[in-house]
Amino acid sequence: MPEWLLIGARSILFAGVLFAITKLIGKKQISELSFFEYVSGITIGSIAGEIIMGLDNHWASGILSILIFGLVTLFADILSLKSKSFRDFFEGKGTIFIKDGKILEDNLKKERYSIDDLSSLLRQKNVFKTADVEFAVLEPRGDLSIMLKKENQPLTAKDLQLNLPQEKEPQTVIMDGKILNDPLAESGKSRKWLDMEIEKMGLTIDNIFLGQIDSYGELSVDIFDDSLKVPAPQQRPLLMAMIKKCAADLEVFSLQTDSKKAQQMYEKNTLKLNQIVQKLSPYLK
Template sequence: MPDWLNIALRSIGALVYLFLLTKLIGKRQIRQLTYIEYIVGITIGSIAAFMATEMDGPIFHSLISLTIFAVFPALSEWLSLKSKWYRDMMEGKSTIVIQDGKILENNLAKEKLTAEDLLGQLRVKNVFRVADVEFALMETSGELTVQLKTEQLPVTPSQLKLNVAPAKPPQTVIMDGKIMPIPLAALGKDQIWLETQLKKRNKTLQDVFLGQVDESGNLYLDFVSDAGGSKKKPQIQETYETLKQCLQDLEQQANAEQNSKLQAKYKDNAAKLEEILKQIQSQYKH
């Protein structure tokens, strides 16, 4: 077997085996990994690279080594669930770094944090004054948890004894110029309603990049920009289409009006608007 083919097969095998082994760790972000999982992750990556490129050694030996290193964090996690002492030893404990608006310098030093580091993490939490903090904990994941003093907390509707309906996420009904039927049906709307809303704004589906309907039934549309590929209509053309829609509305209102005087006014205004449209159309063609 050629060397390149041998390396290719070993690499594919190593990737597949690594994928299966990483299922033992579960869905965690990097900052959520324990020390053991972090060290093991680096080690099994090195072993996998060795297994893929070292053709002299038996691949079976590398598989055994990979399995041992992958099983160990799973065993460590099981022990953490069973023993608080083991969990505290491996993962550590949360540390209070601010209490009653005062920084605990000794605890800050234990976490190997500087004042600048602490202030930076507070700003991430939208806190800019240490005096506003009731207490702050440095979690084992390295994230800062902040509890503001009562007088600094924002007022909530429950404190004002207001009954507020639970907020619902908006439904995306148009994406990339295509109607999303399932979210639309969940709102109790149909395609005809959506097309009517687009027509009122003199837009087509191709003009819309994203469309969402909020809990109040309001439709938000994000249109395709010039950079997206579709050309934006000239301003005069948009004005013409808007006035044309107004003309149609006036004609419909005139036909539906029972009062003869109002009907005459509608027809008179419709005639004037039609004349304006003819002038715009004539100018636009030239």
């Protein structure tokens, strides 16, 4: 058999073996690695490369070595889930670099980090002054987690005591001009509703590259022709405008009537509608 054909066959075989081992170990193997996972990954790749390009036909030995390293890594992951002491040894523990706003120089030296290294990690978190940090810890996988001082933390809706609606993940109901039935059912919408919404936009299914339904039940689309503008959903603004118009009409009616009883009724319902507008404003903006 020609050598190029042999290398091609080996490559296909070991690509399948490495894929199977990676699926067996799990997604941790393709995320940020621990020390052992890093060494194991390099070794598995080296074995596969040596067998693919080597002249010796030890295919079985190479596959066995890869399986052993893969299974040892899997066993170590399982054991780390059951034992904290083993997990601390296997994956390592976090090292505190900043505590109560003060840099712990001894911990920096222990991990062989300079102040420049720390400043670089902070800048990656968009922090440019160590004085802004209340707490920072170097995670076992090399990331720096920080907590800013209270006065430097961004304001949240909770801080402002704002009542905001809960958001859910949007459902992708159209992709590459094709309707996805399962996400459409998950969003609680029908095919007929989707066809009507697309017709309102003056489009057809074939024109739509991506279509999503948000937690408010509104459809937003991206079309293949980027030069065309698609109107934004108007259901919520229109509903808000209609409620405000009803409140304004009732207020006008209260001023035009001569009946004291009718005037009180109009004013009462105007107040109710204004309260509804205030409560729904976060949802209908």
